[in-house]
Amino acid sequence: MSPIPVFDVMNAVGLVAFAVVGSLKASDARLDLLGVSVLGFLTALGGGITRDVLVGRIPAALSGSNDVTWAALGVVLAMVLARIIEERHLLDHPALLVSDAVGLAAFAATGALVGVDAGVSAFGVVVLAALTGVGGGTISDVLLDRIPFVLTEDFYATCAVAGGVVFVTATAAGVDPRTAAVACAAVVFGTRVAALRRGWELPRL
Amino acid sequence: MSPIPVFDVMNAVGLVAFAVVGSLKASDARLDLLGVSVLGFLTALGGGITRDVLVGRIPAALSGSNDVTWAALGVVLAMVLARIIEERHLLDHPALLVSDAVGLAAFAATGALVGVDAGVSAFGVVVLAALTGVGGGTISDVLLDRIPFVLTEDFYATCAVAGGVVFVTATAAGVDPRTAAVACAAVVFGTRVAALRRGWELPRL
Amino acid sequence: MSPIPVFDVMNAVGLVAFAVVGSLKASDARLDLLGVSVLGFLTALGGGITRDVLVGRIPAALSGSNDVTWAALGVVLAMVLARIIEERHLLDHPALLVSDAVGLAAFAATGALVGVDAGVSAFGVVVLAALTGVGGGTISDVLLDRIPFVLTEDFYATCAVAGGVVFVTATAAGVDPRTAAVACAAVVFGTRVAALRRGWELPRL
Known part of the structure; x- marks a missing residue:
């Protein structure tokens, strides 16, 4: 899926983190084992599936992508962790938040590349x-x-939107899409970590 | 998108109105600026996107349609208006309700035409x-x-369903799809305005 | 849609049952007649529509399938029944629960066959x-x-997942997909009826 090796690593980290988050939220909401698994897989794979449907592809997650394995690993990891520590404490853990930010960055960057491929x-x-x-x-x-x-x-x-805008601006200025994707991922990760550290919020009307 | 000029105008009015409604509802629900924007765009563009996905097209809203500009105008308009007047008063304003009915009529008519094109x-x-x-x-x-x-x-x-039924009946009777689309839009707009004026409701079981 | 005659019967039974369930739930939630109809159709047809969208087909329900007629029958049946008996009593009725299990079995089996056809x-x-x-x-x-x-x-x-796993395991072992689909349906129906009789539940974390 990703033409840039570092994205493969970031993508895997993100899939595990997203699946852990989804499964823990489901467990915290008292869903049963099936619900916990479904929410874990959906949190990890749902964004890519929706994107693929919008650009008219059979979702990669259904046609043999390794993404499913990473998501499954996240579901299992969540089930193990939830027996040891309370869900709410895990969901706020810095390691999970940073892994989640890595995933957000990788997913936004690959989403932008898929959009370019699809000619949107x-x-x-x-x-x-x-x-x-x-x-x-x-x-x-x-x-x-x-x-x-x-x-x-x-x-x-907002971090993912900012990354997308950086990507679009860079490619419009003649930057190679792969380089633009790296810039996109850097902006997403950087703004997300900064937002976490500083408690940024958007204003309301 | 629309083969009939008056629909272009109705479509634009509707996109602005739908985006205003979506943004105001989001603001009223205390969403932040991103949430207000997302809900505005989704309310305006979500129906057409879902329709395009169902008939196997890449959604027009993602591939360069002017619809996005009208929706953006509606989001901005809502943000300006919400600083002046309370959301709930705006949502009941006759100008908004009539513009919304114009949009409902245009969207239903273009939806029917897309369906005919797709051979459903x-x-x-x-x-x-x-x-x-x-x-x-x-x-x-x-x-x-x-x-x-x-x-x-x-x-x-119910107004949109009625318009769809009129369209299907008319084309089945040999009426040209463009003429049937005008009849569809007229029925949707007429029934919607009548429902607003007279407080029509459907019965429950 | 289904290459096996018994599935046509099971599919029809399931569509009626699913539509009855959806309409009764909507009526119980005080939705109006349109809402009751929409929920009936969606409960019956929504799974197949989502599946078709995921594999890149125009949904069968929109392109002339008889499924719509069966769903309509279920909606009407629910409206008639709801005037006689209270919704909650109907929703627990054994005839409805067994018909629903028949539908779940038929839908899971046809879903698996569509997946094989689509090469997922x-x-x-x-x-x-x-x-x-x-x-x-x-x-x-x-x-x-x-x-x-x-x-x-x-x-x-869980019954549908179990049926899907049986289907995948059987076809991987060289069993003909049609035979595997029958085994899938049998497992879904059998586990669902057993779960109803014995009050099975999945554990939570």
């Missing part, structure tokens, strides 16, 4: 970058009967 | 007409963690 | 089998602003 507009590229990053968490929150956290208080989707 | 069944045409009209609002309500208003008390989706 | 991975086949079975109910519960029941307490989606 600049707006479409930003949407696909953001959606690949936050789509899985959004679907999971909807299934958990909550307003998706990305829409309410966290400075999270 | 009569049932499929009615579904696509209604979905193009109400899909964006439905997705937004789901993200706001509410039962979509179109399913509960308003006489709203 | 073994994981993809299991996902499509389960999604065809539970997708409609999941969408309906989301629209009714609930955590989908398949994720929380019932031993329901």
